[in-house]
Amino acid sequence: MAVLHPDAGLAARQRQSQLTKPAGSLGRLEALACWLAERSGQVCPPLPQPGIAVFAGDHGVAADGVSAFPSAVTAEMVKNFTRGGAAINVLARAIAAPLEVVDVGVASPLPAELPIVHARVRAGTGNLRTEAAMSLDECRQALAIGRASARRLHAQGVTLLIAGDMGIGNTTASACLVCAFTGATPEDIVGLGTGIDDARRAHKVAVVGEALARAQAAGAHDGESWLAQVGGLEIAAMAGLLLEAAALGIPALLDGFIATAAALAARAIKPAAADWWLASHRSQEQGHLRALAALGLTPLIDLELRLGEGSGAALAVPLIQMAVRLHNEMATFAEAGVSGAA
Numbered sequence: 137m138a139v140l141h142p143d144a145g146l147a148a149r150q151r152q153s154q155l156t157k158p159a160g161s162l163g164r165l166e167a168l169a170c171w172l173a174e175r176s177g178q179v180c181p182p183l184p185q186p187g188i189a190v191f192a193g194d195h196g197v198a199a200d201g202v203s204a205f206p207s208a209v210t211a212e213m214v215k216n217f218t219r220g221g222a223a224i225n226v227l228a229r230a231i232a233a234p235l236e237v238v239d240v241g242v243a244s245p246l247p248a249e250l251p252i253v254h255a256r257v258r259a260g261t262g263n264l265r266t267e268a269a270m271s272l273d274e275c276r277q278a279l280a281i282g283r284a285s286a287r288r289l290h291a292q293g294v295t296l297l298i299a300g301d302m303g304i305g306n307t308t309a310s311a312c313l314v315c316a317f318t319g320a321t322p323e324d325i326v327g328l329g330t331g332i333d334d335a336r337r338a339h340k341v342a343v344v345g346e347a348l349a350r351a352q353a354a355g356a357h358d359g360e361s362w363l364a365q366v367g368g369l370e371i372a373a374m375a376g377l378l379l380e381a382a383a384l385g386i387p388a389l390l391d392g393f394i395a396t397a398a399a400l401a402a403r404a405i406k407p408a409a410a411d412w413w414l415a416s417h418r419s420q421e422q423g424h425l426r427a428l429a430a431l432g433l434t435p436l437i438d439l440e441l442r443l444g445e446g447s448g449a450a451l452a453v454p455l456i457q458m459a460v461r462l463h464n465e466m467a468t469f470a471e472a473g474v475s476g477a478a
């Protein structure tokens with residue numbers, strides 16, 4: 137686990153107090169720059185260079201009618217990612233972030249020539265309502281796949297990691313994980329995902345309740361065993377990326393509800409890793425704020441997003457880069473000859 141640099145964080149806070157603005161007037165952007173200073177070990181941290189891995193996997197529970205869309209959309213969207221047509225492609229281009237797409241467990245076979253990382257652990261998860269989503273060994277494979285993505289992106293010069301998700305049914309798996317790690321009830325946490333109606337949501341609440349009772353009876357008790365019982369292959373890979381970010385000593389941005397569920401599992405595996413994560417935005421998914429609060433995180437923005445793919449995190453990147461540039465490039469009172477507070 138990489139170490140923090142509290143001395144650089146302290147010096148950054150002192151620098152903030154000397155910049156030509158009333159103390160605190162740049163609000164959370166000030167703390168953001170200091171947070172990055174404490175992690176980079178530099179009073180003026182380098183501009184974060186984003187990189188994105190989108191992990192795709194299917195969910196057996198989708199057969200229970202918990203999503204507004206069919207499982208086939210997962211593979212179809214993977215193809216869309218390779219053609220550059222998804223929301224995350226547009227945003228990755230706009231922020232000049234390398235983007236890799238990883239098949240961790242799409243149900244239908246994808247052509248070998250498709251320009252993605254082919255790392256399919258199995259053809260979708262088991263239906264988490266009635267059986268373990270995956271075995272412990274498969275869960276560890278998926279975690280390692282996410283770690284490998286983090287290392288590949290880091291080797292390309294990436295210093296701010298984003299894990300995106302694509303997996304029809306994954307807000308159900310994520311709701312299970314959030315309940316497991318926060319103690320909240322399915323009624324508190326389950327949301328509308330891709331846009332289900334109230335009747336379907338009531339059914340989704342019941343599915344999550346059944347899954348949790350089954351997993352508990354099956355002995356789920358820690359990060360890996362909960363992930364294996366009620367998680368997803370792409371969610372486990374996202375957790376792996378988050379753990380590797382902390383090991384490499386580079387921050388990771390949590391995208392919406394699914395990434396936050398992955399983060400709760402990752403923290404259960406390695407508590408200190410959570411020091412390296414920031415929350416980009418508040419998702420519309422009902423349980424998101426509660427999940428973030430359990431991690432001690434407050435999202436930077438709320439644009440009423442409910443997409444995933446890493447889209448909210450990508451949108452927050454320019455804001456984070458602006459926080460760093462303000463911190464690094466503004467003049468101090470002494471440099472500018474401006475009078476300080478009376």
Ligand SMILES: Cc1cc2ncn([C@H]3O[C@H](COP(=O)(O)O)[C@@H](O)[C@H]3O)c2cc1C
Nearest residue numbers: 203205301302303304305306307329330444
């Ligand atoms: C076309 C399309 C593109 C998406 N991109 C992300 N998601 C998001 O929606 C899904 C989760 O919602 P649920 O649990 O209700 O299935 C995930 O695939 C997530 O990545 C999408 C969903 C659709 C339909």
Ligand SMILES: O=C(O)c1cccnc1
Nearest residue numbers: 392393394419442443444
């Ligand atoms: O917040 C998310 O990540 C999210 C919400 C709804 C559907 N898909 C993803």
